[in-house]
Amino acid sequence: MQKENGIDVEFDLRHIWHPYTSTITPLPCYPVTSAKGVYLTLEDGTQLIDGMSSWWSAIHGYNHPQLTTAAKTQLDKMSHVMFGGITHQPAVELCKKLVAITPQDLDTVFLADSGSVAVEVALKMALQYWHAKGEYRSSFLTLRHGYHGDTFAAMSVTDPDNSMHSIYKGFLPKHIFANSPQCGFWDEWNEDDISDFSEKLAQNHQQIAAVILEPIVQGAGGMQLYHPTYLRRVRELCDDYGVLFIADEIAVGFGRTGKLFACEHANVSPDIMCVGKALTGGYMTLSATITRKYIADTVCSGEAGCFMHGPTFMGNPLACAVANKNLEILEQNQWQQQVANIEKQLAVELPRIATLNKVKQVRWLGAIGVVELHQPVNMAEIQQAFVNAGVWIRPFGRLIYIMPPYIITSAQLSCLTQAIYQVLKR
Numbered sequence: 001m002q003k004e005n006g007i008d009v010e011f012d013l014r015h016i017w018h019p020y021t022s023t024i025t026p027l028p029c030y031p032v033t034s035a036k037g038v039y040l041t042l043e044d045g046t047q048l049i050d051g052m053s054s055w056w057s058a059i060h061g062y063n064h065p066q067l068t069t070a071a072k073t074q075l076d077k078m079s080h081v082m083f084g085g086i087t088h089q090p091a092v093e094l095c096k097k098l099v100a101i102t103p104q105d106l107d108t109v110f111l112a113d114s115g116s117v118a119v120e121v122a123l124k125m126a127l128q129y130w131h132a133k134g135e136y137r138s139s140f141l142t143l144r145h146g147y148h149g150d151t152f153a154a155m156s157v158t159d160p161d162n163s164m165h166s167i168y169k170g171f172l173p174k175h176i177f178a179n180s181p182q183c184g185f186w187d188e189w190n191e192d193d194i195s196d197f198s199e200k201l202a203q204n205h206q207q208i209a210a211v212i213l214e215p216i217v218q219g220a221g222g223m224q225l226y227h228p229t230y231l232r233r234v235r236e237l238c239d240d241y242g243v244l245f246i247a248d249e250i251a252v253g254f255g256r257t258g259k260l261f262a263c264e265h266a267n268v269s270p271d272i273m274c275v276g277k278a279l280t281g282g283y284m285t286l287s288a289t290i291t292r293k294y295i296a297d298t299v300c301s302g303e304a305g306c307f308m309h310g311p312t313f314m315g316n317p318l319a320c321a322v323a324n325k326n327l328e329i330l331e332q333n334q335w336q337q338q339v340a341n342i343e344k345q346l347a348v349e350l351p352r353i354a355t356l357n358k359v360k361q362v363r364w365l366g367a368i369g370v371v372e373l374h375q376p377v378n379m380a381e382i383q384q385a386f387v388n389a390g391v392w393i394r395p396f397g398r399l400i401y402i403m404p405p406y407i408i409t410s411a412q413l414s415c416l417t418q419a420i421y422q423v424l425k426r
């Protein structure tokens, strides 16, 4: 029964489709009424320590006073205006910042409204680039166990055999998939790791418009943390064969791995980079695809005369204003120290979890902790156990992983790791 003025969860279960859930056997849904700092408050007053940062995004925690003020201030001026033929201060300020902080030579920004769209934009840029140069290149080279979003082009570069998109396999354009890296971030580098990628690039380079991959962390495809040398070799091979290199930093950008951008672990600069998620500290939906001016100019020198993309909510002023404040806070908060502290603590606390016999492996990097199990979990059951333990962790298949807000205290982080230990022990 719905409580008076309460959230109608019954209606929700009957009529609302949540991400990756069945309408026939819907998973339980927890009604959240507010969120502050690292805490989510459920309707019954239960407070949960958030281990997910709302899927990588709420890096400074929820209801941050400065982000809230930035949104309110901008709301009084202008909430939205079309970006065709019009510009505004929040967008210009944000793009200046992005050009300044992203890897070398990325100096031309295309704003969009979600991570998946940023990926669509990147892929379309690459296709138009080669078209303008008079070469018909229609393939992308990417990695097994990769993930790049839920829209069509993004799905087509997401591993068709090892992902939630397998059902669409027959409808998607076929691209080229190289074996995913096996060398972990902390392992010794093994040159054989790059051989399949290298061979596939050598065999097909004349038809490949771009390589696309998630730098250092393969996220939704298995939370694998791979060796920086793999990334460095990819950059070198793309240069050798004259193929564009797209880095999808949507999950890991803005400090999550201990570097501002994960590409920095390998000291490489991609030709096109996608960012989203933490760009607004999880407040608003905004993404960006950033490239080099010569690539943008080449795209525009072609038959079309411009880049053929223009989302209605491109450069939304509210989202840009919040993103500007978010990047300011990132600097003020000394994110490097925050993330380094989280990494240090995970390095101590996760190995204890690894002693449980259900656990296959634990791994960590920056503010990311992963517990891989031998068997998939019962999602509803384990979710409830975590809620009972006072934490918000959303397991996926055989993976229990955390990527908490950077502001999490050591005691709060211990609550997360202890909850994982206790729940798995039971």
Ligand code: PMP
Pocket (backbone or CB within 6 Å): 055, 114, 115, 116, 117, 119, 147, 148, 149, 150, 214, 219, 220, 248, 249, 250, 251, 276, 277
């Ligand atoms: N790329 C990566 C690496 C992601 O992790 C995600 C989201 N999980 C996306 C793209 C898609 O972003 P969005 O959900 O904002 O469309």
